[in-house]
Amino acid sequence: MVKLGVKDLAISYGNETILEGVNFDIQEHEIFGIIGPANAGKTSFLKAVNRMDLFNTDMQVDGDITFNGVNVQKVRNVYGLRRRIGVVFPLPVGLPLSIYDNVALAPRLAGQKDRAELDVIVERCLTRAALWDEVKDRLNSLGSMLSGGQQQRLTIARALSQDPELLMLDEFSIAVDPVTTMRIEDVLKELRDELTIILVTNLVQQARRLADRTAFFLGGRCVEVGVTEDLFTGEVKDTRTRDYVDGRFG
Amino acid sequence: MFETTSINKKNITQQKLVRIGLGTMTGILILPVALILGTLIYKGAPMISFEFLFTGPTKGMTAGGIFPALLGTVLLVLVALLASVPLGVAAAIYLSEYAPDNWFTRSINLAIINLAGVPSIVHALFGVGAFVIFFGFGTSILAASLTLAIMTLPVVIVATRESLQAVPMSFREACWNMGATRWQTIRRVVLPNAVTGILTGVILEVSRTAGETAPIMFTGAAFFLPLLPQGVLDQTMALSLHLFVVSTQVPNMPEQLPFGVALVLISMVLLMNSLSIALRMYLRGKKKW
Numbered sequence: 001m002v003k004l005g006v007k008d009l010a011i012s013y014g015n016e017t018i019l020e021g022v023n024f025d026i027q028e029h030e031i032f033g034i035i036g037p038a039n040a041g042k043t044s045f046l047k048a049v050n051r052m053d054l055f056n057t058d059m060q061v062d063g064d065i066t067f068n069g070v071n072v073q074k075v076r077n078v079y080g081l082r083r084r085i086g087v088v089f090p091l092p093v094g095l096p097l098s099i100y101d102n103v104a105l106a107p108r109l110a111g112q113k114d115r116a117e118l119d120v121i122v123e124r125c126l127t128r129a130a131l132w133d134e135v136k137d138r139l140n141s142l143g144s145m146l147s148g149g150q151q152q153r154l155t156i157a158r159a160l161s162q163d164p165e166l167l168m169l170d171e172f173s174i175a176v177d178p179v180t181t182m183r184i185e186d187v188l189k190e191l192r193d194e195l196t197i198i199l200v201t202n203l204v205q206q207a208r209r210l211a212d213r214t215a216f217f218l219g220g221r222c223v224e225v226g227v228t229e230d231l232f233t234g235e236v237k238d239t240r241t242r243d244y245v246d247g248r249f250g
Numbered sequence: 251m252f253e254t255t256s257i258n259k260k261n262i263t264q265q266k267l268v269r270i271g272l273g274t275m276t277g278i279l280i281l282p283v284a285l286i287l288g289t290l291i292y293k294g295a296p297m298i299s300f301e302f303l304f305t306g307p308t309k310g311m312t313a314g315g316i317f318p319a320l321l322g323t324v325l326l327v328l329v330a331l332l333a334s335v336p337l338g339v340a341a342a343i344y345l346s347e348y349a350p351d352n353w354f355t356r357s358i359n360l361a362i363i364n365l366a367g368v369p370s371i372v373h374a375l376f377g378v379g380a381f382v383i384f385f386g387f388g389t390s391i392l393a394a395s396l397t398l399a400i401m402t403l404p405v406v407i408v409a410t411r412e413s414l415q416a417v418p419m420s421f422r423e424a425c426w427n428m429g430a431t432r433w434q435t436i437r438r439v440v441l442p443n444a445v446t447g448i449l450t451g452v453i454l455e456v457s458r459t460a461g462e463t464a465p466i467m468f469t470g471a472a473f474f475l476p477l478l479p480q481g482v483l484d485q486t487m488a489l490s491l492h493l494f495v496v497s498t499q500v501p502n503m504p505e506q507l508p509f510g511v512a513l514v515l516i517s518m519v520l521l522m523n524s525l526s527i528a529l530r531m532y533l534r535g536k537k538k539w
Binding site for chain 1: 350351420421423424425426427428429430431434438439442443
C-alpha cells in the first residue's frame with residue numbers, strides 16, 4: 001500500500017524554486033532514504049509533507065503529496081495530520097521540560113490526561129528509543145540537560161509518543177556519537193514493522209544500511225529513485241548518482 | 251620565540267589606554283548616582299521613622315508624615331498594573347507569535363517604540379482629555395492610573411516581546427510538528443520560558459510608574475487631602491507630587507522633610523529594581539536550556 005505519494009512536487013520560496021519535479025511513492029513499512037548534498041531540497045520536502053509551509057508565508061508548495069491517499073494540501077485538520085507524522089530534527093530539541101513531560105507532551109496535547117496511561121506511553125517510547133535504562137531513575141530531571149546523544153533519543157521517543165504512522169528523520173545522527181547512532185539505527189530497523197520511515201541523511205552508508213529504497217536529490221531535483229543497493233552496485237539512470245554515493249563529489 | 255616586537259608593544263600600550271579610558275568613563279557615570287544617594291541618605295535618613303511613614307501631614311504639611319502619599323503611590327501603581335499588564339502582555343503575544351511579518355505589523359511595532367518616546371506631559375494632557383473628561387472619570391485614581399498605564403505600556407510590550415523571542419524557534423517547531431496549535435505551543439512551551447523576562451519588564455514598569463509626576467498631576471493626584479481615598483474614583487496624594495509640593499510650594503518647610511520624602515520614593519524604586527535583578531539572577535540559575 002502506498003503510504004505517501006508524491007506527484008510533480010515543486011517547492012519555492014518567493015521567486016526561488018528550490019525543489020521541483022519530484023515523483024515517487026513510499027510504501028507502507030518501508031524505510032525510504034533521501035540522500036543528497038546540502039541545498040538539495042531534502043528538508044523542505046519534509047516540511048511540505050508536514051504542512052510546515054503554513055508557518056512560512058514565503059513557502060509555496062505545488063503538486064500533490066498524498067498521505068494515506070489524502071492530499072495533504074487539502075487536509076482541513078492539519079493538527080491531526082501532523083500528529084500522525086513524527087519528525088526528528090538534525091539537532092536534538094530537548095524541550096525545557098522534564099524527561100517525562102517531554103515524552104508525555106504529544107499525548108497530552110491530544111487530550112490524554114490519565115496518569116497511568118501516560119506512564120505506560122512514556123516507558124514504552126523511551127524503551128523503544130533505547131533511552132529508558134539511562135533515564136528511568138530521573139524522569140523528573142530536565143530533558144534539555146541530557147547529553148546531545150541522549151537528547152536525540154529523547155526527541156525520537158517524543159516523536160514515537162505521537163504514535164505516528166510515518167516517522168521522518170532529518171539527518172538525525174549529525175550530533176550523535178557513532179555508538180548511539182548504531183543503537184538508533186537498530187531501533188529504526190525494528191520500527192519498520194510498525195510504521196513507515198523517511199530517512200534523510202548525509203551519510204550514504206547510513207542509507208545503504210537502512211533504506212529499502214533511496215532517492216537522490218541534487219540541486220533541487222530528484223535525480224534518481226531506486227532500490228538502495230542498486231544505487232551502489234546496480235544500474236543507475238544518472239551517472240551523478242554513482243559519483244555521489246562513491247564520494248566523488250558532494 | 252616570544253620576543254616582544256614593536257607592534258606587540260604598541261598593541262599592549264593601546265590596550266592599557268583603552269582600558270583606563272573606559273574605566274574612567276564608567277567612574278564618571280557612577281558619580282552622580284553616588285552623590286544623589288549619599289545626599290539623600292545623609293539629609294533624609296534622620297526623618298525616617300514609623301510615624302513619618304504611617305501618619306498624615308500636619309501643620310500645613312510642614313510636619314507629620316507622608317502616609318497618604320505613600321498609600322496613594324501604591325494604589326496608583328497597582329491600578330496602573332492591573333490595566334497595563336494584561337493589555338501589554340496580550341498585545342506582545344499577538345505581535346510576537348501571531349502577527350504576520352508585514353509592513354502593518356512593522357508599523358505597529360514602530361508606533362509602540364514611539365509611544366515610549368512621547369513626553370510624559372503629553373501623556374498627561376491626553377489623560378485629561380480622554381479619561382478625566384471624555385470617559386467622565388473626573389480627576390481620580392482611575393484616570394491617573396490609566397494615564398500611567400498608557401505611558402508604561404511600551405515597557406511591558408517590549409519586555410514581553412523580547413522575552414518571547416528569546417525562546418528558541420526550534421522549541422516552537424518541535425511543538426508544531428507534534429500537531430500542537432499555536433496557542434498550545436505558546437501556553438505549554440513559550441510562555442513558561444518567557445515568564446522571567448516578562449516579570450522583569452513588569453517590575454521595571456512599576457519603578458517607572460512610581461516616580462512619574464506629570465501624568466498624574468492633572469489627572470488624579472492632589473496637592474493635599476485631609477482624608478484617605480475611599481475608592482478608585484477619589485483623588486489621592488502621591489509621593490512624587492508630594493515631593494514637588496513640599497520642596498517648592500510650601501513656605502517655612504523644614505529643610506530635611508523633602509529629603510525624607512525623596513529618600514522614601516527612591517528607596518521604593520531601588521527596592522523594586524533590586525527585586526527585579528534578584529529575580530532575574532535566581533531564574534537565570536534555573537535556566538533550562
